[in-house]
Amino acid sequence: MNSDSMLGLLATQLLGQSGPTFWMPPVGSRWAQSVDWIFYYIYYIAVFFFLLIVGLMVLFVIRYRRRPGHEAQPSPSHNTPLEALWSGIPIILVVTMFWFGFRSFMDRAVIPLNAYEIQVVGQKWSWQFQYPTGYVDSSLHVPVDRMVQLTLTSNDVIHSLFIPVLRMKQDAVPGRYTKTWFRAELTGEFPLLCAEYCGTGHSDMLTTMVVHPPGEFEQWLERASNFLETMSPVEGGQRVYQLRGCKQCHSIDGTAGIGPTFKNLFGHPVQLVSGQTMADENYIRQSILEPNAHLVAGFDPVMPRIQISDQEIGAIIAYIKSLSDAAPATQPAGQADTAAAAGEQSPAPATQPAP
Amino acid sequence: MGERSQILPHEHGPQVQRLEDNYLTHTRGLSSWLFTLDHKRIGVLYMVSVLASFLLGGVLALLIRTELLTPRQTIMSADMYNVMFTLHGAVMIFLFIIPGIPGSLGNFVLPMMLGAKDVAFPRLNLASYYMWVAGAIFVLASIIGGGVDTGWTFYTPYSTTTNTAVIPVVFGAFLLGFSSIFTGINFIVSIHKLRAPGMNWFRMPLMLWGLYATAIIQVLATPVLGITLLLLIAERALHVGIFTPAYGGDPVLYQHFFWFYSHPAVYIMIVPAMGIISEVIPVFSRKHIFGYKAIAYSSIAIAVISFLVWGHHMFVSGQSPMANAIFSFMTFAVAIPSAVKVFNWTATMYKGSISLATPMCYALGFLFLFAIGGLTGLFLGALATDIHLTDTYFVVAHFHYVMFGGTVMAFIAGIHYWWPKITGRMYNDRLGQLGALLVFIGFNATFFVQFLAGTKGMPRRYFNYPSEYTFHNVFSTLGSYMLGAAFLLVAAYLLYSLVRGKPAPANPWGGASLEWKTPSPPPPENFDHEPVAGDPYDYTYQEYDPAVGGYVDKDQVKRVS
Numbered sequence: 056m057n058s059d060s061m062l063g064l065l066a067t068q069l070l071g072q073s074g075p076t077f078w079m080p081p082v083g084s085r086w087a088q089s090v091d092w093i094f095y096y097i098y099y100i101a102v103f104f105f106l107l108i109v110g111l112m113v114l115f116v117i118r119y120r121r122r123p124g125h126e127a128q129p130s131p132s133h134n135t136p137l138e139a140l141w142s143g144i145p146i147i148l149v150v151t152m153f154w155f156g157f158r159s160f161m162d163r164a165v166i167p168l169n170a171y172e173i174q175v176v177g178q179k180w181s182w183q184f185q186y187p188t189g190y191v192d193s194s195l196h197v198p199v200d201r202m203v204q205l206t207l208t209s210n211d212v213i214h215s216l217f218i219p220v221l222r223m224k225q226d227a228v229p230g231r232y233t234k235t236w237f238r239a240e241l242t243g244e245f246p247l248l249c250a251e252y253c254g255t256g257h258s259d260m261l262t263t264m265v266v267h268p269p270g271e272f273e274q275w276l277e278r279a280s281n282f283l284e285t286m287s288p289v290e291g292g293q294r295v296y297q298l299r300g301c302k303q304c305h306s307i308d309g310t311a312g313i314g315p316t317f318k319n320l321f322g323h324p325v326q327l328v329s330g331q332t333m334a335d336e337n338y339i340r341q342s343i344l345e346p347n348a349h350l351v352a353g354f355d356p357v358m359p360r361i362q363i364s365d366q367e368i369g370a371i372i373a374y375i376k377s378l379s380d381a382a383p384a385t386q387p388a389g390q391a392d393t394a395a396a397a398g399e400q401s402p403a404p405a406t407q408p409a410p
Numbered sequence: 411m412g413e414r415s416q417i418l419p420h421e422h423g424p425q426v427q428r429l430e431d432n433y434l435t436h437t438r439g440l441s442s443w444l445f446t447l448d449h450k451r452i453g454v455l456y457m458v459s460v461l462a463s464f465l466l467g468g469v470l471a472l473l474i475r476t477e478l479l480t481p482r483q484t485i486m487s488a489d490m491y492n493v494m495f496t497l498h499g500a501v502m503i504f505l506f507i508i509p510g511i512p513g514s515l516g517n518f519v520l521p522m523m524l525g526a527k528d529v530a531f532p533r534l535n536l537a538s539y540y541m542w543v544a545g546a547i548f549v550l551a552s553i554i555g556g557g558v559d560t561g562w563t564f565y566t567p568y569s570t571t572t573n574t575a576v577i578p579v580v581f582g583a584f585l586l587g588f589s590s591i592f593t594g595i596n597f598i599v600s601i602h603k604l605r606a607p608g609m610n611w612f613r614m615p616l617m618l619w620g621l622y623a624t625a626i627i628q629v630l631a632t633p634v635l636g637i638t639l640l641l642l643i644a645e646r647a648l649h650v651g652i653f654t655p656a657y658g659g660d661p662v663l664y665q666h667f668f669w670f671y672s673h674p675a676v677y678i679m680i681v682p683a684m685g686i687i688s689e690v691i692p693v694f695s696r697k698h699i700f701g702y703k704a705i706a707y708s709s710i711a712i713a714v715i716s717f718l719v720w721g722h723h724m725f726v727s728g729q730s731p732m733a734n735a736i737f738s739f740m741t742f743a744v745a746i747p748s749a750v751k752v753f754n755w756t757a758t759m760y761k762g763s764i765s766l767a768t769p770m771c772y773a774l775g776f777l778f779l780f781a782i783g784g785l786t787g788l789f790l791g792a793l794a795t796d797i798h799l800t801d802t803y804f805v806v807a808h809f810h811y812v813m814f815g816g817t818v819m820a821f822i823a824g825i826h827y828w829w830p831k832i833t834g835r836m837y838n839d840r841l842g843q844l845g846a847l848l849v850f851i852g853f854n855a856t857f858f859v860q861f862l863a864g865t866k867g868m869p870r871r872y873f874n875y876p877s878e879y880t881f882h883n884v885f886s887t888l889g890s891y892m893l894g895a896a897f898l899l900v901a902a903y904l905l906y907s908l909v910r911g912k913p914a915p916a917n918p919w920g921g922a923s924l925e926w927k928t929p930s931p932p933p934p935e936n937f938d939h940e941p942v943a944g945d946p947y948d949y950t951y952q953e954y955d956p957a958v959g960g961y962v963d964k965d966q967v968k969r970v971s
Contacts, residue, residue, distance in 0.1 A: 078862065078866075080865075080866050090795055094789060097788050097789050097792060097795065098789075101786070104749075104785060105785055108753075109778055112759065112777055112778070115756070115759040115760060116759070116764050116774065119759065119761060119762050119763060120766070121696075121763045121764055125763055126696075126763055127762045128761040129761075132697075132698040132699065132701070133700070133701055133702070134701075141749075141753045142704075142746060142749075142750055145745070145746055146746055149742040150742070152788055152791070153738055153791070155792065156794045157792075157794075159794035160738075160793035160797070161731065163797070164731035164734075211567070212565075212567050212568040213565060213568065215726060215801060217801070217802075217867070219798070222794075222797065223797065224797050224798065224800060224801065225726050225728075228662060228727070228728055229567060229655045230661070231655075231660075231728060233727075246876065248867070250800075250869040250870075251565075252561050252568070253568065254492070254568065255489055255492065257873070258869075258873045258874040
């Protein structure tokens with residue numbers, strides 16, 4: 056809390072509180088404030104030099120435009136003091152820019168010891184945030200005014216976690232861990248995006264960062280962590296489907312996405328590249344644990360392998376069953392109506408896209 | 411030869427303006443072009459080829475912008491969009507902007523500015539062109555193979571795992587690297603060995619300093635790209651573990667290798683452009699260039715420092731904070747030589763007699779746009795702000811302001827400046843000025859708003875975007891249509907001038923470098939007599955002669971009248 060807070064304090068006075076400015080989104084942390092301060096510091100210097108250069112250019116073009124009776128007048132083509140001046144002043148200015156940028160960056164690079172740690176895994180095309188309880192969520196929940204450390208890695212290609220409101224970005228690189236930290240000071244929900252190109256769903260790899268008011272984060276985490284105990288298997292499976300990134304690629308309405316749809320999957324034959332099989336419990340379990348071992352015809356082997364518990368797999372199987380008209384026996388009462396209604400809308404059990 | 415000496419009564423009368431036997435008419439037939447060793451013809455071949463690539467890349471850009479008219483799918487799928495922006499980048503970078511100025515204008519004017527008959531190694535020069543053709547064939551072949559969706563940076567492990575046609579494009583870029591190296595070698599040797607009598611290093615036009623600095627980067631940096639791309643192919647084809655974690659490699663290593671070339675490469679793109687501006691501004695201001703040595707040395711300084719800044723592309727990649735700090739500092743260091751050049755160009759106009767002929771309009775546009783491009787680089791050099799801005803549209807806008815607002819504007823300025831020399835024809839200057847204005851407005855409309863989208867947090871390479879960025883994207887797309895239309899106008903009057911243009915005099919603008927001391931178009935061997943070099947920025951001995959439509963030496967005017 057040294058130059059970070061100093062710059063932040065200065066920024067507060069110069070820029071006002073957390074609202075957006077013309078160039079920048081809302082300010083969600085003191086560090087973001089110091090970034091904005093440096094941004095506007097460089098900005099005003101840049102505007103000054105831009106106006107100076109373009110102003111002189113326009114002035115010269117008007118004043119010395121070619122016209123009858125006007126000739127170029129002799130003037131020196133070299134002036135050492137002037138050239139030293141216009142080299143020296145920019146050197147001093149860019150050194151100050153470097154220094155402010157560097158000091159602020161070091162506050163970000165040095166991770167505080169007592170930060171609350173959340174593990175982040177990027178994968179095509181969703182984020183997985185694992186909390187100390189072991190619970191995994193697809194959006195980032197953090198307590199307000201508390202230092203939070205993110206430890207990032209990736210399951211497949213490089214992703215980059217980007218939270219504009221915190222002015223924070225960090226690549227998630229497969230095969231290594233990268234770290235960053237922040238202290239959110241604005242409660243609410245804010246966009247969280249992927250900034251490193253990662254393929255088809257790159258621009259859909261966005262979720263929210265939820266900053267909880269004091270005391271509410273712990274309650275949320277406890278409630279969220281126990282959802283499989285408190286919910287029915289189908290509801291729990293639906294939640295796993297939403298949280299663990301399944302929904303980015305697998306639809307539940309029969310349309311083929313990046314992966315096959317879950318609608319009317321269970322209990323129906325599946326056309327694999329290597330032959331035909333029946334979509335039963337074991338097929339689904341194996342498809343999750345070894346995603347690309349048995350590829351469905353017409354799809355690319357892009358599904359990542361994810362860390363998932365048996366309990367979660369069981370819940371997903373229950374959920375996929377609930378989406379199929381071929382598995383009525385296991386439907387709990389609450390889900391039966393919706394599934395039946397969905398079944399009526401498309402009586403032909405077309406589980407596969409045409410090859 | 412006998413024919414020419416009859417119509418060239420040199421030194422005893424007015425300068426000869428036109429020749430019947432010039433490099434365009436000296437030999438005829440397709441093979442006389444395809445197997446030519448004449449640097450001027452190779453320059454023209456390059457010009458046609460890179461401009462065709464520019465057209466292709468531009469059409470891809472318009473398709474990309476059209477897709478971004480709406481926040482969701484507009485005219486193509488996400489996969490097709492990814493292929494489009496990859497090809498736009500690869501075509502524009504590898505086929506157009508890297509070979510663009512050195513290959514076309516550089517090839518044409520470098521030997522003439524030196525007062526030489528040709529480059530040092532004419533056969534190597536032709537080989538360079540055919541390397542370009544071979545590379546282009548591989549890049550275009552990948553389109554037939556379904557295209558590539560990696561982005562022009564080919565980041566691993568995406569590029570080693572995607573099922574698109576990566577290898578043809580990467581191999582094409584590998585071949586294009588050799589094309590670039592051959593040109594670089596040729597230019598370095600030519601500048602060292604072929605300067606005309608009287609031309610010491612500090613009497614070279616600054617265009618030559620620019621091409622020299624560029625050639626150093628081409629020769630020293632491009633081999634690293636070649637090795638990197640071969641390793642990438644080896645990894646993809648043979649699963650050798652270098653960059654991909656699944657095979658035991660390190661993806662951040664790829665980024666180091668790639669940017670070790672690709673950052674210096676942006677100076678391959680911009681430094682020759684700066685050379686053109688250093689020619690155009692003094693000529694159209696009728697003033698000696700201000701601070702010659704500072705501009706010359708700053709080109710070399712840029713070439714040297716450009717090798718030490720590559721890590722600024724990787725501030726959020728997970729490289730060490732120490733490395734980040736050093737690269738940030740070096741990045742600010744490389745800003746200074748560019749700033750010095752801009753001040754010098756501006757000062758050159760002081761007390762001049764400024765003509766707003768088309769090349770000068772583009773040069774002034776360059777100053778405006780390059781100032782924005784350079785100054786916005788400061789936000790990306792500072793560590794704290796880069797973390798927010800990297801990989802957003804701010805970078806896209808910054809890059810296009812430097813590469814398009816800088817290099818392309820200068821390239822078009824150069825095309826208009828040397829067009830009479832190359833083709834022997836004058837174009838319509840009014841239409842030229844109008845074209846420059848429309849390009850300038852269209853460019854700003856397309857790209858300025860992207861700075862704002864970026865600072866507000868819109869990442870680059872986005873197929874779908876949050877609806878809060880709709881205004882920025884629609885505005886940008888409409889600007890791009892205007893830009894495309896402006897280029898149609900430019901292409902139209904330039905092509906028209908080939909057929910109906912007025913014959914060009916030897917020196918329509920009053921340039922003092924040696925290429926203006928020979929007729930337009932030049933004879934096959936450039937000069938009838940070996941020229942003697944003086945100060946390339948001394949315009950005091952020239953005078954405009956309305957009878958000729960161009961500039962002639964003052965003593966000649968006296969003799970005629």
